[in-house]
Amino acid sequence: MRIRKQLTGIPAAPGLAKGSIVTISNQNITIPDYPIEDTESEIFRFVSARAAAKDDISAFKEKVKSETDSNEAEIFEAHMMFLDDDSLISLAEQEIVAGKNAESAWMKAVDFFAKQLEAIPDPMFASRAMDVRDVGQRVVRHMMGLNQEVTKLTRPVIVTGRDLTPSDTVSLDKRMVLAFVTAEGGPTSHTAILAKAFGLPAVVGLGEALMTVEEDAYMLVDGNSGVVVVNPSDDEIAVFSDRQRAANEALHAALAVAFEPALTKDGMAVEVVANIGGNDDAIFAHENGAEGVGLFRTEFLYLDRNSLPTEEEQVKAYTQIFSHFKGQPVVVRTLDIGGDKEIPYMNFPKELNPFLGWRGVRMLDGREDIFREQIRSLLRAGVGVDLRIMVPMIAVDEEVHAVRKILNEERDKLINDGLPYAEKVQFGIMVEVPSAAIMADRLANGVDFFSIGTNDLTQYTLAVDRTNSQVAHLASAFNPAVLYLIDRTIKCAHEKGRWVGLCGEFAGEPLAVPILLGLGLDEFSMSPARVPVIKQIIRKLDMQTCKVIAQKALLAVTPEEVKEIVRKSYLELGISV
Ligand code: PEP
Numbered sequence: 001m002r003i004r005k006q007l008t009g010i011p012a013a014p015g016l017a018k019g020s021i022v023t024i025s026n027q028n029i030t031i032p033d034y035p036i037e038d039t040e041s042e043i044f045r046f047v048s049a050r051a052a053a054k055d056d057i058s059a060f061k062e063k064v065k066s067e068t069d070s071n072e073a074e075i076f077e078a079h080m081m082f083l084d085d086d087s088l089i090s091l092a093e094q095e096i097v098a099g100k101n102a103e104s105a106w107m108k109a110v111d112f113f114a115k116q117l118e119a120i121p122d123p124m125f126a127s128r129a130m131d132v133r134d135v136g137q138r139v140v141r142h143m144m145g146l147n148q149e150v151t152k153l154t155r156p157v158i159v160t161g162r163d164l165t166p167s168d169t170v171s172l173d174k175r176m177v178l179a180f181v182t183a184e185g186g187p188t189s190h191t192a193i194l195a196k197a198f199g200l201p202a203v204v205g206l207g208e209a210l211m212t213v214e215e216d217a218y219m220l221v222d223g224n225s226g227v228v229v230v231n232p233s234d235d236e237i238a239v240f241s242d243r244q245r246a247a248n249e250a251l252h253a254a255l256a257v258a259f260e261p262a263l264t265k266d267g268m269a270v271e272v273v274a275n276i277g278g279n280d281d282a283i284f285a286h287e288n289g290a291e292g293v294g295l296f297r298t299e300f301l302y303l304d305r306n307s308l309p310t311e312e313e314q315v316k317a318y319t320q321i322f323s324h325f326k327g328q329p330v331v332v333r334t335l336d337i338g339g340d341k342e343i344p345y346m347n348f349p350k351e352l353n354p355f356l357g358w359r360g361v362r363m364l365d366g367r368e369d370i371f372r373e374q375i376r377s378l379l380r381a382g383v384g385v386d387l388r389i390m391v392p393m394i395a396v397d398e399e400v401h402a403v404r405k406i407l408n409e410e411r412d413k414l415i416n417d418g419l420p421y422a423e424k425v426q427f428g429i430m431v432e433v434p435s436a437a438i439m440a441d442r443l444a445n446g447v448d449f450f451s452i453g454t455n456d457l458t459q460y461t462l463a464v465d466r467t468n469s470q471v472a473h474l475a476s477a478f479n480p481a482v483l484y485l486i487d488r489t490i491k492c493a494h495e496k497g498r499w500v501g502l503c504g505e506f507a508g509e510p511l512a513v514p515i516l517l518g519l520g521l522d523e524f525s526m527s528p529a530r531v532p533v534i535k536q537i538i539r540k541l542d543m544q545t546c547k548v549i550a551q552k553a554l555l556a557v558t559p560e561e562v563k564e565i566v567r568k569s570y571l572e573l574g575i576s577v
């Protein structure tokens with residue numbers, strides 16, 4: 001008899017799926033290693049294999065473009081960049097010239113490059129290292145005349161594996177994939193990104209236990225909670241099927257009215273906007289009925305390159321993104337790097353506690369030039385846009401004034417230069433450090449708005465590293481300590497006539513909606529896919545009920561108690577999530 005197992009991982013793409021599994025094992029090939037004499041023909045083999053790998057990657061790119069609405073083909077652009085990377089190529093060629101065969105020379109260079117990326121303590125760079133290895137293997141296979149491995153799926157299955165490379169994920173016939181489930185990887189892994197783009201549920205980071213599951217086991221996958229049940233009972237399958245049916249119906253209903261405003265039952269209009277990180281997200285946000293942008297993460301402009309973006313490059317990129325939101329608000333967050341998000345060409349100092357170190361607005365101390373250039377680019381691109389500039393990681397009042405001063409100075413310079421600039425810009429800060437929430441009454445004097453970043457606010461309030469899965473169970477924004485700080489921030493802002501948004505993952509949590517409405521939140525900003533569902537929940541609530549729920553939640557002791565309060569009300573109101 002098969003044994004039932006329940007595993008909990010990281011929810012990486014929402015949705016429910018059930019079915020039997022197929023495991024993809026990316027077995028690394030043994031790399032031949034021998035001395036060579038004919039350097040020229042070895043370099044020719046290397047160049048030809050690279051060209052063939054580029055052809056493959058172009059084909060993948062086209063496949064992603066044609067199969068998904070949201071264009072995640074950028075992943076393969078990064079692969080192309082690795083193949084054209086001068087330092088990688090010259091490292092491999094030096095090895096060949098020194099007498100190594102092309103396969104071992106190339107893989108030595110790839111390994112060196114990947115290890116450098118792996119040394120950076122950020123899951124985003126771990127994904128990049130995996131890209132490098134994926135591309136590396138592809139080139140070697142061409143050199144060795146081996147087929148590029150493609151798993152043929154003949155029936156709809158749940159695809160599992162230790163981690164899936166972007167080529168694995170893209171080569172699979174998506175009509176045959178029900179969900180992706182992996183032992184490794186984090187919420188920013190490619191499995192997560194591509195699963196979201198394909199609209200498939202995914203759970204990642206399930207650990208070694210996943211690798212011991214039988215070959216054709218049956219599985220229930222909950223991409224919303226990260227729970228996976230292996231070999232479930234018949235009763236469990238029946239209950240899960242009902243949930244799946246209800247969720248599908250709810251999603252269809254929500255999508256059908258995604259462009260309608262989100263009005264509570266008693267007629268209050270709630271602003272529902274999106275978190276975006278680039279142009280594809282902007283398009284996706286627009287298509288999902290987002291009424292603007294509550295958080296535009298600008299880091300993408302600075303990653304995957306060897307030097308800082310120029311002012312002109314920035315103006316062009318911002319202008320393109322703003323064009324999707326005519327007449328709608330766009331909150332742009334200035335560069336939030338440092339700490340866990342490093343940029344290799346910026347040579348960050350090594351820090352013992354990067355999350356408590358030189359990150360976000362603290363960049364002003366040392367690299368004010370980068371900040372000024374970004375502000376100038378935003379002001380130039382923001383002509384005719386409802387632009388709101390927001391600064392991350394504010395901890396003390398002096399930072400607010402320093403930023404305001406720079407904003408005014410850069411605007412004056414544009415006037416002097418006779419260049420057009422955004423004349424009406426709101427200026428706000430993220431409230432994601434507890435001191436900012438505690439001092440919100442005073443910080444409110446220097447800003448037009450606050451946006452609460454619950455991802456970091458939870459991390460700093462509860463002292464839980466947001467990248468450490470060992471302490472992940474403690475990191476809940478439902479914790480009344482976090483709710484207390486949200487409540488304080490909103491109250492202080494409203495007393496000074498400022499509006500408050502929330503752009504952490506919490507805004508897209510179905511159970512958080514009545515609490516946040518009851519506390520008086522003005523704007524909800526979330527990943528684009530969540531917009532239709534959250535709008536639909538708002539439409540089923542009334543403000544009086546929400547206020548009661550919020551007050552009860554503030555008095556609760558544990559996050560679980562808070563969720564139970566909301567679940568009970570949802571049951572009474574007939575709201576299913
Ligand atoms: C947050 O901290 O809640 C937030 C939205 O910012 P990020 O997740 O980019 O740190």
Ligand code: MG
Pocket residue numbers: 392432453455456
């Ligand atoms: Mg943050």
